[in-house]
Amino acid sequence: xxxxxxxxxxxxxxxxxxxxxxxxxxxxxxxxxxxxxxxxxxxxxxxxxxxxxxxxxxxxxxxxxxxxxxxxxxxxxxxxxxxxxxxxxxxxxxxxxxxxxxxxxxxxxxxxxxxxxxxxxxxxxxxxxxxxxxxxxxxxxxxxxxxxxxxxxxxxxxxxxxxxxx
Numbered sequence: 001x002x003x004x005x006x007x008x009x010x011x012x013x014x015x016x017x018x019x020x021x022x023x024x025x026x027x028x029x030x031x032x033x034x035x036x037x038x039x040x041x042x043x044x045x046x047x048x049x050x051x052x053x054x055x056x057x058x059x060x061x062x063x064x065x066x067x068x069x070x071x072x073x074x075x076x077x078x079x080x081x082x083x084x085x086x087x088x089x090x091x092x093x094x095x096x097x098x099x100x101x102x103x104x105x106x107x108x109x110x111x112x113x114x115x116x117x118x119x120x121x122x123x124x125x126x127x128x129x130x131x132x133x134x135x136x137x138x139x140x141x142x143x144x145x146x147x148x149x150x151x152x153x154x155x156x157x158x159x160x161x162x163x164x165x166x
Contacts, residue, residue, distance in 0.1 A: 008032060018043045025049060032056045040066040047071050053078060067093035075100055086111045090122060097124040109136045125149045130156065
């Protein structure tokens, strides 16, 4: 394997540009806090690498997580709240989000765009996504999106029950 494997555990990243910018490495991030970073808590970029992010808090960053041309991302038991742009920005990212909270972000909870790799998918389950300022999920790509068995908040859930497409 030409890539290095790294683990980042029990760390706090605050008031940086990109707190962690990962390219050309496979990484495990666990039990970390990303607070008040002007670009993003984490930025990943590399199709050949995999990233596992768990038990971490992303708050008051511009973007909590920014994935760009990245495959094999798993996010579990994480919190993305009060980020000034989006909780997660996903441009060509194959990602699985499990048991996470994405709420109260100033723009979108999740922004999915720029589909250069049509086989990449977003899967989200057993998570809560609600009360984001504009959209909970803004999906402007042709990639697959599966977001079942999540809590969408009272307003969106009532709209769904009424047959609307919020």
